[in-house]
Amino acid sequence: MTDEPTLPAGPSFGLTFLYYFCGTALVTSLLAVKTLGIGLETGLPNQYGFLFGIVGGLLGASVNRSTNLELPISSRKTFKRELDAALADMGYAEDADANLDGVLVYGRPFFRQLLSGRVYVLLKDKQVQISSRAVHMGGIKKRLEASGIR
Numbered sequence: 362m363t364d365e366p367t368l369p370a371g372p373s374f375g376l377t378f379l380y381y382f383c384g385t386a387l388v389t390s391l392l393a394v395k396t397l398g399i400g401l402e403t404g405l406p407n408q409y410g411f412l413f414g415i416v417g418g419l420l421g422a423s424v425n426r427s428t429n430l431e432l433p434i435s436s437r438k439t440f441k442r443e444l445d446a447a448l449a450d451m452g453y454a455e456d457a458d459a460n461l462d463g464v465l466v467y468g469r470p471f472f473r474q475l476l477s478g479r480v481y482v483l484l485k486d487k488q489v490q491i492s493s494r495a496v497h498m499g500g501i502k503k504r505l506e507a508s509g510i511r
Contacts, residue, residue: 365463366461366462366463366464366483367464367483368429368464368481368483368490368492369461369464369481369492370427370492371426371427371478371492371494372426372427373426373427374422374426375422377421377422377425377426377427378418378419378421378422379418380418380421381414381417381418381420381421381422381425382414382415382417382418382421383414384417385410385413385414385416385417385418385421386410386411386413386414386417387410389406389409389410389412389413389414389417390406390407390409390410391406393405393406393409393410394406423495424494424495424496425494425495425496426494426495427492427493427494427495428492428493428494428495428498429490429491429492430490430491430492430498430501430502431488431489431490431491432488432489432491432505432510433487433488434484434487434488434489434510435487437484437486440484440489440510441484443505443508443509443510444482444489444491444505446504446508447501447504447505447508448467448480448501450504451497451500451501451504452469452470452473453467453468453469453480454467454468454469455467456468456479459479461481463483464481464482464483465481465482465483465484466479466480466481466482467479467480467481467482468480477494477497478493478494478497479493480492480493480497480501481493
């Protein structure tokens with residue numbers, strides 16, 4: 362058994378979908394009852410909730426699910442410098458107080474982080490693993506590619 366550090370696992374597509382589906386379905390059903398004056402006994406609020414829940418769940422899960430990116434690197438020092446610059450452009454800074462044995466943690470200021478989450482980075486000798494929300498991973502990947510890292 363090895364004691365190599367691993368990235369924290371965030372919610373997958375299924376769990377994120379379920380979260381957004383339930384929230385959207387509940388709010389839509391309640392709004393249908395209150396604003397349209399339709400009683401729950403008719404079943405229409407539940408149908409609206411189900412329909413909007415599917416849409417909300419798919420949108421929420423496609424944007425906010427956790428994803429991982431693995432890239433080969435030639436120099437840890439060079440990559441870290443490029444990563445720091447890319448994440449700084451996005452408003453992230455390394456959180457020195459986060460203690461995750463070998464995993465670098467980047468965050469935004471408190472109020473922005475409530476809606477954006479953190480970025481976790483595991484630097485190995487010839488490879489890096491990055492974990493974050495899907496919406497941020499696209500920006501990270503684009504900025505790293507612009508700096509010559511693929």
